[in-house]
Amino acid sequence: MVNDTNSDFAVKRQLLQMQMLYEIGLAINESLDPIQVVDEILNRAMVMIDARVGLLIVKEDGASRIIGQVGTENDLTAILQLPEVAQAWNDSQLRQHQIDTPAGRHLCIVPLESRGETGGILVFVDKEHRGNTVGPFEEQDKSLLHSFAYQAGASLHNARLYESLDAAYEELKIAQRKLAQMEQLRALGDLGAQVAHSMNHILGIITGHADMYLNFGRDPDNTIQTIMATAESGQGVMERIQQFARLSVGKKRVPVDISSLIQDSVADMQTLWHGRQGEEAASVDWVLTLEATPATYANPTDLKEVFSNIVLNALEAMPGGGQLEITCRERQGSIFVSLRDTGIGMHEETQQQIFTPFFSTNEEWGTGLGLAIVYHIVADHEGEIEVESTVDEGSCFTIRVPIQTNPPTYPEEHDAALDLDS
Structure with a gap:
C-alpha cells in the first residue's frame, strides 16, 4: 500500500x-x-x-x-x-x-x-x-x-x-537608402548642369543691360542696382548648382594629409566668419585634437569643401558663441573626423532632410546645396557621414573616409552632359 x-x-x-x-x-x-x-x-x-x-x-x-x-x-x-x-x-x-x-x-x-x-x-x-x-x-x-x-x-x-x-x-535598408539618395543626387546634378547653363546665359544678359544703364547714370530709385544685386545673387546660386553638377565628373586625386586640410579649413572659416560678422562676431572656443594620420588619395579641394561647409554651419548654429570641437583620428583602416558644436541643434525631421538638395534652414545665406555637396563628396570618396543632434544642445557630424594607399584609375571619358566647359 x-x-x-x-x-x-x-x-x-x-x-x-x-x-x-x-x-x-x-x-x-x-x-x-x-x-x-x-x-x-x-x-x-x-x-x-x-x-x-x-x-x-x-x-x-x-x-x-x-x-x-x-x-x-x-x-x-x-x-x-x-x-x-x-x-x-x-x-x-x-x-x-x-x-x-x-x-x-x-x-x-x-x-x-x-x-x-x-x-x-x-x-x-x-x-x-x-x-x-x-x-x-x-x-x-x-x-x-x-x-x-x-x-x-x-x-x-x-x-x-x-x-x-x-x-x-x-543594414540593407540603409544601403538601399544611400544608393537611392546617390541616384537622386546624380539625376539632380545632370538636370542642374543644364538648367544652370541656360540660367547663367539669361542672368548674364540682365546684368549686362543693367550695367549699361548704370554707366549712363540712369538709375531712378536705385532700381537698376536692385536688379543687378538680384541677378548677381542668382548667378551665385547657379554657380553652386554647377559646382554640385561637377561632383559627378571624375577628379584627380593625390596623397592628402587630412589633418592639415582641417587646419586650413578652420583658418579660412575663421577669416570668413569675422569678415561677415565684424565686431559683432560672438566668441567661439575652438578645440582641435588632430592626430597624425596616414596620407590618403583624395581630392583636397573637395575634402576642404566638406570641412569648411560643416564648420560654417556650426558657426551659424552658435549665434551667441559656444564651443566647436574637431577631432581627427585613424581607426581600423579609416580616418574619422568629428565636428561637434554647442549650437541650437536640430529636430529629428531636420536631421532627416539636411543632405537633401535645396533644403536649407538659413534663409539669409543658404542655398540648400552645401550639405548635399558634402554628402556627395564623402560618398564619392567611398566614405560615410552621420549626424547626431539635440535641440538646444548642439550637433555632431562624423565623417569616415577609408584610407586609400594606391592611386585610383581614371576613366578616359565622362558623360558629355556633365561637361560644363563645352
Missing part, C-alpha cells in the same frame, strides 16, 4: 513537472527579443529550482560574456574562469561544482544546445532551502534543468538568429 502511494505521488509530481515545463516553454517562446528571452529563461529556471543567482553566458569572439543575470553575485570573474565553464562548451552533460572559497559556493552549470551546437551556458549559484539556508542542487533539479535546457537552447538560438537577421535587414 505504501509503495502504491509513493508511486502515485511520483506520477503526480512528474505530471506537475511536465505541465510546468510546458508552460515555461510557451513563455520563453512568446518573444524573439533576445533581452526578453534571456530574462524569461533565467527567471523561469530560477523559480523552478529555487536558485539564489542565475547567469546566462555566451561566447563572442572566443571570449565568454555574461548577457543575463538575476540575483547578486560578487565572484563573476571566478565563475567565468572555472575550467568546468570552459568544458561545458564542448560537453552537454550537466555539471555541479563547488567553488573553493570559505563561503563554499554550489554551482550547477547547464549547457544550452541547439542544432548540435552549444549556444549558451546557464550557471546557477546556491539552492535556497527552508530557513534561508543554501546548499547544493538536488538530482530532481538537475533532471528538470536537463529537460528545460533543450527548450531554452532553441529559444535562445532563435532569438539571436532573429537579432542578426534584423540587423542585416537594417
Whole structure:
C-alpha cells in the first residue's frame, strides 16, 4: 500500500513537472527579443529550482560574456574562469561544482544546445532551502534543468538568429537608402548642369543691360542696382548648382594629409566668419585634437569643401558663441573626423532632410546645396557621414573616409552632359 502511494505521488509530481515545463516553454517562446528571452529563461529556471543567482553566458569572439543575470553575485570573474565553464562548451552533460572559497559556493552549470551546437551556458549559484539556508542542487533539479535546457537552447538560438537577421535587414535598408539618395543626387546634378547653363546665359544678359544703364547714370530709385544685386545673387546660386553638377565628373586625386586640410579649413572659416560678422562676431572656443594620420588619395579641394561647409554651419548654429570641437583620428583602416558644436541643434525631421538638395534652414545665406555637396563628396570618396543632434544642445557630424594607399584609375571619358566647359 505504501509503495502504491509513493508511486502515485511520483506520477503526480512528474505530471506537475511536465505541465510546468510546458508552460515555461510557451513563455520563453512568446518573444524573439533576445533581452526578453534571456530574462524569461533565467527567471523561469530560477523559480523552478529555487536558485539564489542565475547567469546566462555566451561566447563572442572566443571570449565568454555574461548577457543575463538575476540575483547578486560578487565572484563573476571566478565563475567565468572555472575550467568546468570552459568544458561545458564542448560537453552537454550537466555539471555541479563547488567553488573553493570559505563561503563554499554550489554551482550547477547547464549547457544550452541547439542544432548540435552549444549556444549558451546557464550557471546557477546556491539552492535556497527552508530557513534561508543554501546548499547544493538536488538530482530532481538537475533532471528538470536537463529537460528545460533543450527548450531554452532553441529559444535562445532563435532569438539571436532573429537579432542578426534584423540587423542585416537594417543594414540593407540603409544601403538601399544611400544608393537611392546617390541616384537622386546624380539625376539632380545632370538636370542642374543644364538648367544652370541656360540660367547663367539669361542672368548674364540682365546684368549686362543693367550695367549699361548704370554707366549712363540712369538709375531712378536705385532700381537698376536692385536688379543687378538680384541677378548677381542668382548667378551665385547657379554657380553652386554647377559646382554640385561637377561632383559627378571624375577628379584627380593625390596623397592628402587630412589633418592639415582641417587646419586650413578652420583658418579660412575663421577669416570668413569675422569678415561677415565684424565686431559683432560672438566668441567661439575652438578645440582641435588632430592626430597624425596616414596620407590618403583624395581630392583636397573637395575634402576642404566638406570641412569648411560643416564648420560654417556650426558657426551659424552658435549665434551667441559656444564651443566647436574637431577631432581627427585613424581607426581600423579609416580616418574619422568629428565636428561637434554647442549650437541650437536640430529636430529629428531636420536631421532627416539636411543632405537633401535645396533644403536649407538659413534663409539669409543658404542655398540648400552645401550639405548635399558634402554628402556627395564623402560618398564619392567611398566614405560615410552621420549626424547626431539635440535641440538646444548642439550637433555632431562624423565623417569616415577609408584610407586609400594606391592611386585610383581614371576613366578616359565622362558623360558629355556633365561637361560644363563645352
